[in-house]
Amino acid sequence: MRISVDHARCEGHGLCANQAPHVFGLDDDAEPTYRFDGADVPDEHQSAARTAVNVCPVAALRVLS
Numbered sequence: 001m002r003i004s005v006d007h008a009r010c011e012g013h014g015l016c017a018n019q020a021p022h023v024f025g026l027d028d029d030a031e032p033t034y035r036f037d038g039a040d041v042p043d044e045h046q047s048a049a050r051t052a053v054n055v056c057p058v059a060a061l062r063v064l065s
């Protein structure tokens with residue numbers, strides 16, 4: 001499972017980082033950081049990651065596979 005982050009769409013609400021702190025963070029500029037860029041989300045974090053994708057209010061996150 002991989003996730004794409006549309007940084008142009010993101011408004012820095014931080015809900016993804018709250019929902020899945022092992023997968024997403026926010027940097028000092030309130031830009032989301034995706035901790036598994038270029039890699040699969042580990043199995044134990046996939047459920048939280050999917051929830052984070054669903055709660056993003058501007059649909060900036062997308063499950064790629």
Ligand code: SF4
Pocket residue numbers: 009010011012013014015016017031032055056057058059060061
């Ligand atoms: S929840 Fe969506 S809008 Fe908020 S920081 Fe994460 S990607 Fe950006």
